[in-house]
Amino acid sequence: MEEKRYRLVQNFLKLQIQKGNFVVGSYLPSENELCTMFGVTRTTVRKGLDELTREGFIDRQHGKGSIVRDRRKSLGLLNVKGFSEAVGKDLSTVFVQHPKISLWNPDTHFAISEQEFKEKCIHFSRLRCVYEVPVMIEYNWFADNRLEGFSDIDFIEGSFFKTLSQHYHIEITGSEHELRSERVSNDIAALLKIPQGSPILHISVKFHTSKNNFFLYSELYCTTENYPIGSSYHL
């Protein structure tokens, strides 16, 4: 399929990183070592490493080497400030609904493709708390038949994305968001333990992945009074 030599280097290294054979913070083989491993020149190896850098898998350090990076912090995605970033806070996640096969929920604001709609989907929802205080509820849907045996395996370190990467070698490649400020519904007010009718931040997300035609749909409802949602974008 893909005969470009730099892709071979790139995909080989990516797979090793996804599998955990090169852990975060460790160094990849040097460029010269990769040259002999793959029988190519440095230009080709460097092109592969450039791509991995662009994808956020590695950082390169002049005079030292290429170091494996924690990608989850570099995606520019919306996340509760202090949730995945902050250390030393008491964070917790509880399932409101464990993953199970269900029907597509009409609540998703992004259009689901016909192809997806024909399939069953998997749904799960989680409540996110800081210091035991609920700050966000998250509803997720995705096409069932794309992730073989998903319901049966556990989330790696409580992270859906980490699970996708390590078990299925699927990465998040992008996302679309729609943001609304609404009055909270009574159901969600009860779950988040906030007064009825409070303003709440509603975020609809469509995640794009490295797997063809595989998307993740999420609806997030956040109380932003104490923990505003942060996001960042850099060139």
Added chain:
Amino acid sequence: MEEKRYRLVQNFLKLQIQKGNFVVGSYLPSENELCTMFGVTRTTVRKGLDELTREGFIDRQHGKGSIVRDRRKSLGLLNVKGFSEAVGKDLSTVFVQHPKISLWNPDTHFAISEQEFKEKCIHFSRLRCVYEVPVMIEYNWFADNRLEGFSDIDFIEGSFFKTLSQHYHIEITGSEHELRSERVSNDIAALLKIPQGSPILHISVKFHTSKNNFFLYSELYCTTENYPIGSSYHL
């Protein structure tokens, strides 16, 4: 300062694009032409073009050439859906406060550096409407002495960013956001013509720029009922 040859190519082309000498949609000189223009090899020219691609200035088309791109749509920044994207809608912007020298406003949620705080700042605010209906009010602050003679010149096509690029060759390189869902204040409710106490989306933004230590601070208040805020991110 910068002696790398690919930077020469990159910066030369970037400046021409910023000045409008290469307009959006036109083709840059071919790689071979650039080679002879700068007396370097294709590897070097291509490295410069790679950088421009990464920065969003150009797209490259196999067999055709490198085409100048409209960068403002590629930043993954938050913008009112249908504001800068949609065509055929009746969009308008009115100044609530024209640019003038003022004091730093304590309303900004991001910390302003000591260096900036010592300087005066320029402030302006604008009301954004769709079909004459106000949907967003925007307050902006930035350090005065960074943009010589700013108050006196007009916005290019009503765009602050376009003005920064063409007049000062400054580009937006990134941004940080904080999002909150709040009850609207009475002042803002009046400006946006919405009922008092309505939920409103409050976005604090710190824009990073290509000019050292120059940032733009914005506070946005958006009614999201009819026109939700959209954003997207792609690898």
Added chain:
DNA sequence: TAGTGGTCTAGACCACGCC
């Protein structure tokens, strides 16, 4: 000083778009 990544040359061949 040895090893690493960063820049650069002077070629070559290929794949794509267009006439």
Added chain:
DNA sequence: GCGTGGTCTAGACCACTAG
């Protein structure tokens, strides 16, 4: 067919890091 960008080679020298 010709010009374009995409991939690749086989070198070279430089800049940075570390023992």
